[in-house]
C-alpha cells in the first residue's frame with residue numbers, strides 16, 4: 001500500500017512528504033526543505049529505501065535539506081525544470097536572505113513537461129510544467145493514486161506568490177487554469193504549504209478563479 005508521511009519543515013511550515021510502499025519498502029521524498037536527518041532516521045527505522053528525491057521548484061524551503069539527504073541516502077534528484085537551476089546554484093544566497101539553514105547546492109536531473117518518471121516500483125508520476133511561482137516550477141501528477149503534488153503553485157483557496165525574483169502572475173494563472181484545473185475533480189491536491197484539497201474544490205471555491 002502507498003503511504004504518505006507529511007513532515008513540516010523550516011520556519012515556513014513547508015509540507016515535505018515521504019511517499020513509500022509499505023510492502024516493497026521503497027520510497028521517495030518530495031521537497032525536503034530541511035530535517036534531512038530526521039527523515040533518513042525514520043526511513044531507516046521503518047526499513048524504507050529512499051530511492052529518489054522529487055523537487056517542485058528551487059526555493060530554499062523546498063530544497064534546503066537536499067544536499068544532506070543525498071549524503072544520507074544516495075537518492076537521485078529529479079526536478080525542477082532547468083529554469084530553476086540558478087535558484088539551486090545560489091542556494092547559499094537564499095539561505096542568507098531567509099536566515100534559514102546553511103544549505104549546499106547539489107546536482108539534479110532537470111525534468112520537462114509531460115515527462116513520466118518511474119520514481120520507485122509501481123509509483124510513477126507525470127511532470128506538469130507550471131511556471132509562474134518560479135520559472136522552472138513543476139507539479140507531479142500521480143494518476144494511479146489520484147493525487148497531484150502542487151508545490152507552491154496551487155494551495156487550498158489560494159495560489160503561489162509571484163513577487164519573488166522570476167515570478168510571473170500571468171504565467172502562474174495560465175499554468176493553473178490550463179494545466180491543473182482541467183484535471184479530474186476528485187484528484188487530491190497536496191500542496192507545499194497548508195491543507196490538502198481537491199481539484200474540484202479549487203475549481204469551485206478558489207477565489208482567484210471565481
Ligand SMILES: [Zn+2]
Pocket residue numbers: 057059133152
Ligand atoms: Zn516557493
Ligand SMILES: [Zn+2]
Pocket residue numbers: 012014059061062152192193
Ligand atoms: Zn514554499
